Amino acid sequence: MAVNETSDSLLFLQVAENDRVILKYHTKDCGKPCADFIPVFKSLSEEKKYKDIIFLVVDADNNPRAKERILEMNQPVITIYYKGKLLESRHTSNKEGVEALLEELLKVD
Numbered sequence: 001m002a003v004n005e006t007s008d009s010l011l012f013l014q015v016a017e018n019d020r021v022i023l024k025y026h027t028k029d030c031g032k033p034c035a036d037f038i039p040v041f042k043s044l045s046e047e048k049k050y051k052d053i054i055f056l057v058v059d060a061d062n063n064p065r066a067k068e069r070i071l072e073m074n075q076p077v078i079t080i081y082y083k084g085k086l087l088e089s090r091h092t093s094n095k096e097g098v099e100a101l102l103e104e105l106l107k108v109d
Helices: 008-017 032-045 064-070 095-107
Strands: 003-006 020-026 054-059 077-082 085-091
Touching: 003 008, 003 032, 008 020, 008 054, 008 064, 020 032, 020 064, 020 095, 032 054, 032 095, 064 077, 077 095, 085 095
Parallel strands: 003 054, 020 054
Antiparallel strands: 020 077, 077 085
16 A cells, blocks of 8 residues: 555545544754655555554644644654544654554554
8 A cells, every 4th residue: 555645625524534643743954854754654554464454644844733733743743643633743764663553553443
């Protein structure tokens, strides 16, 4: 599955329409950690075991509500949703951290 870009106006619709969603927030000032993380996030989205999870990214610089949500956190910020409900939001910039969130998301019922 691909990683899809979203926006403030589309995010909650996408979260409501899909049972399992993982979202990566980023801004221009995140720099190298975010740039290095893009291929990791994309490769995880293509793994078969995560086929039922929608992978989204949002550019917080162009989306004020997204920017508000991550203002106090280090980037990149990863958030998971299940059936429209926010489950977890945390800073992680490595594959293991995102895999832990994905596994948590798969276990929820």
